[in-house]
Amino acid sequence: MKKVLIVDDSQTVLSMLKLELRKHNYIEPYFAKSYEEASHLLRKHNGDFHAALLDLHLPDAPDAEIVSLANSHKIPSIVLTGRVDEKVQESLNKSEVLNVILKNDPSSIKFAIQDISRTLKNYDTNVLVVDDSKLYRDVLSKSLKKTKLNTFQAKDGQEALEILADKSKNISLVITDYEMPRLNGLDLTIKIREEYNKDQLAIIAISSLEAKDIVNKFLKFGANDFITKPFSDTEIVTRINSNLELLDLFGRIKDMANKDFLTGAYNRRYFFDSGASIYNKNKRKDANMAVAMLDIDKFKNINDTYGHDIGDIAIKEVKKILDKTLRSSDLMARFGGEEFCVLLEDISLQDTEVVFEKIKEKFEKNTIEIANTTISYTVSIGIYYGISDSLDEMIRLSDEALYIAKESGRNRVEIKR
Amino acid sequence: MKKVLVVDDEQKVLALLKKEIEKHDYIAPYFAHSYKDALNLLSEHQGEFHAALLDINLPDAKNKEIVELATFYNIPSVILTDINDEKIEDTFLQKDILNIISKNDLSSIVCAVNDISRTLKNYDTSILIVDDSEVYRKILKDSLKKIKLDALEASNGIEALNIVKNNQNISLVLIDYEMPDMDGIELTLRLRRLYKRDQLGIIAISVVEEQNIISKFLKIGANDFVNKKFTHNEIATRINSNLELLDLFRQIKDMANKDFLTGAYNRRFFFDTGNYTYLKNKRDDSPLAVAMIDIDKFKNINDKFGHDTGDIAIQEIKKILDKNLRASDLMARFGGEEFCVLLEDISYENARLLFEKIRNKFQNNIIRTDKHTFTFTVSIGVYFGLSDSLEDMIKLSDEALYIAKESGRNRVEIKI
Secondary structure (H helix, E strand, C coil), rough: EEECCCEEHHHHHHHHHHHHHCCCCCEEEEEEEHHHHHHHHHHHHCCEEEEEEEEECCCCCCHHHHHHHHHHHHHHHHHHEEECCCCHHHHHHCEEEEEECCCCCCCHHHHHHHHHHHHHHHCCCEEECCCCCCHHHHHHHHHHHCCCCCEEEEEEEHHHHHHHHHHHCCCEEEEEECCCCCCCHHHHHHHHHHHCCCCEEEEECCCCCCCHHHHHHHHHCCCCEEECCCCHHHHHHHHHHHHHHHHHHHHHHHHHEEECCCCCCCCCCHHHHHHHHHHHHHHHHHHCCCEEEEEEEEHHHHHHHHHHHHHHHHHHHHHHHHHHHHCCCCCEEEECCCCEEECCCCCCHHHHHHHHHHHHHHHHHEEECCCEEEECCCEEEEECCCCCCCCHHHHHHHHHHHHHHHHHCCCEEEEEE | EEEEEECCCCHHHHHHHHHHCCCCCEEEEEEEEHHHHHHHHHHCCCEEEEEEEEECCCECCCEEEEEHHHHHHCCCCCEEECCCCHHHHHHHCCCCEEEEEEEECHHHHHHHHHHHHHHHHHHHHHEEEEEECCHHHHHHHHHHHHCCEEEECCCCHHHHHHHHCCCEEEEEEEEECCCCCCCCCCCHHHHHHHHCCCCEEEEEECCCCCHHHHHHHHHCCEEEEECCCHHHHHHHHHHHHHHHHHHHHHHHHHHHHHHHHCCCECHHHHHHHHHHHHHHHHHHHHCCEEEEEEECCCHHHHHHHHHHHHHHHHHHHHHHHHHHHCCCCCEHHHHHHHEEEEECCCCHHHHHHHHHHHCCCCCCCECCCCCCEECEEEEEEEEEEECHHHHHHHHHHHHHHHHHCCCCCCCCCEEE
């Protein structure tokens, strides 16, 4: 959730904005109807606002004073206004306003919120700028920073590949020039596409008008988009945002394919797709792994006593507790019903035991309060530690361990080697 | 599967091409080492090749005769060459040449095969051109024909909206900016109210150098923008690149919505789409048919022939239902050997006839695998009418299925 300041003196506009905001659950809006109210909110939430949506003409500030106010708090702003006169336009040009949207039809509300939403997402989005000219890199980075994107810079294709190799940088989009020493933009595009698909990492190529044929080459070799120099700030920013939106859309649809609807945990298919490559990597190194199968004890009782809705909440709780306790690199999936499977690499037998004993205890101490019922339950965990002939086989062995854990009285961790 | 002619005299290049082509399971490649080989293949499979990949320097045809040959048979071709020759560019202007690629490294092979793959998909892709100028529509249409895209035309926004609504299979719309009555911006806005960017691609085209027109189009949801002074190459590449992205979306969505074993829709998709159909018909108060179909004694098939054969039986249900249902009927695999179908705009009598026919089809269907020959029957429970919710209608059809099973199987039981 990120805080957004919304200022408009019209109740109609505010209620239309509220309606549209419902579609975006990560926006936490604060509404002000005047300059006075806005400055009060700004003082109260000092430095907490990530973006602002501003009306230029307020009863107590008729000449866009609100823009300077937001600027002084360094809040990126979108202006939603009925009209823009010349004097105001001039002051807007000098300010840090990201976009000016005219309230001329109902869709302007949608686009204003869309801009806000994009800006919020940009705070967590990383872009790599590749150009051999430091001047160009700096100019471009500055435009991007204005939209709150985080930028990295590389002076040629080779350096770009080195930066991309560091997965922790989590780059979503690469903007690359064509002509560069060592490795040019086209060769960089080809290299990137050997590893990432268009839905995983976007590439925007930039080049001069003269090399027109190069556009086709770039697109054929996998660039998502192309921009010709010289370009305006607005054009590059819109192209980048538009490509980032498409990546997000891909991400949402992939989540639908790979995640379980009830809990948001990965599904069985994703576990096997993703787990297979982890297994193969560790098999090559002959490194040990841990596969854990976890199951709610006497789950049928919960369902029978409290009904399926409460049963579902209990299942969601498993995902939450596992999320909190596991490392982000561990692979966890719901296998169906109340059963979850976890794959862990780079872990010792002793640490495995510690982690899962801890998880078992967390469930034991955990109580879930729903309306006027309080429920608690325990889990049994079966683990296989080692490296056997296949991932399927390791799962089978952990399943056997789970069976033993259940047979020996439940609320237990059983490890097989 | 579409047939593609691949000609190269170097065994090494052919091997690379073969490996790359295998990644595309709808390409049926035919390999030739020489002009003579190619000629034989062409006369043997006359009219059947959808595309060709040609090396222009062959031992028995050094002067690009192979290109003339492919052109003679009207086969769209990608040319692979190791010579940098200006004259080759002239050949490019001939109508059936898709691209010229110098084979300097592996990525050029990848690029050539991608070009072929896109062209094959284009045969089954429809797009719409919206422009008030007939001349421009013609120029675009000709350009698209070259990459095997068949385009529909609209001369204004209203016409365009109607065409898109009536042709669910249109993937991409090319929209001119300046049009009387409804301009490109307005049309884009209206289309985006109906279809998202992953459902329908929009490329805006304009001569206007008006400030920020590109940004404006992209902001309201156009996928791309092309200046009207485009070259054939430019527009073709932009269109192909956008179509590829839309295909990628479709593939990923299929993963989310379809069952892995049969390719039928899954339960979630059934409810997402089915609820919409239900509400629409509820408003009109028109009855729907929901049918639950289940293989009789499926356990026996599994026990006797093994799970692999059981899976084949399940796949067979999807096939037979596909063949007998209308394209607008919604069918999904609910799990195991159970399928559910939702039909609208159908009378009670027609629903009965349809499911009797389907039941009969299974009874007479003999499945032959490598190891076994067997038949199976199905029971079908149908609810016809309009009850309180889709869930309820499914529950009622499930009850009908139970009765069908109880009264001896291989039966259709309809509840009203």
